[in-house]
Amino acid sequence: MKTAFFCNQPDTIRRVYGEEPWEDMYPVILGEDNLAEHLPRLKEVEAVFSTWGFPRLTSGQIDALPRWKILFYGAGSVKAFAQPLLERGIRVVSAAHANGVFVAEYTLAQILLAQKGYFRTVRGADGAQKRRILAQIPPFGNFDARVGLIGAGHIGRMVIGLLAHHRAKVMVCDPFLPEVDARALGVEKASLEDLFSQCEVVSNHAPNIPETVGMLTYDLFSRLQEGATFINTGRGATVNEPDMIRFLSERRDVCALLDVTWPEPPAAGSPFYTLPNVFLTPHIAGSIGREVRLMGELCREEFARYQKGEPLCYEVTLDQLPRLA
Secondary structure, eight states: OEEEEBOSOHHHHHHHHOSSOOTTBOSSOBOTTTHHHHGGGOTTEEEEEEOTTOOOOOHHHHHTOTTOOEEEEOSSOOTTTHHHHHHTTOEEEEOHHHHHHHHHHHHHHHHHHHHTTHHHHTTSSSHHHHHHHHHHSOOOOSTTOEEEEEOOSHHHHHHHHHHGGGTOEEEEEOTTSOHHHHHHHTOEEOOHHHHHHHOSEEEEOOOOOTTTTTOBOHHHHTTOOTTOEEEEOSOGGGBOHHHHHHHHHHOTTSEEEESOOSSSSOOTTOGGGTOTTEEEOOSOSSOOGGGGHHHHHHHHHHHHHHHHTOOOSSEEOTTTGGGOO
């Protein structure tokens, strides 16, 4: 089966899929700058592999690949390019699940530290000051923690699994989560209002779609109990950031752990840089360093299933596309 790498960033392809040559792989990594030149020699290509930097393809270029049947995307969201491919019958596989493994682990680490009072004390001047902070608002601890998750997709479900060891009481707000699935996962479905008012940690995993933009407002944040923590590894656009800044300025007992913002990074002069109860990280929850290789492995495994005619585990369909980030 003839295969090819499509990517505007050859070094990124090598990071995700490795340096070793593949059997029957077209010898050149193809991007927007050289695809037209090579198109006449790609008529037998059936499977395409890519990652961040997938080239923008014209209808004519897609038409010039008559045997192209499937795209294996070794990264997260396929929203920007999948629809025209799917409408032509070209199947799309996303490695978002592999990327999500590290987001879920990162989220768990933040929850565990938050529940121990780490973020409220780490910026204290000295040991005595940190003890005074803990005395003012004792940390919740990680046994029987009350954790609220916004979204129960791949990542949300992995977080639920990781929290099981800690006997956490998990509440989930997700309109697409069937009640039967919630029971199987051992979680309670809840409204956003109940999530924010009843949980000690609220972690956002909602996709950035029109229905979710700006949905996390001052009214919701104001429901958080004393010493609570808000975590965002989802998308910054789901938060009404002026509302959140206003709330965090008023309630210094609540911490916000923000791996994503909107815009990203925050604009110069944003209060996010100076508020003592805000902890910014530069979108590191997902795959970084050697972690990106897991996405390449997922694509290789899916390709092996495809070659054998087996069902694929991480295929994206047109029906799913509107709900994806």
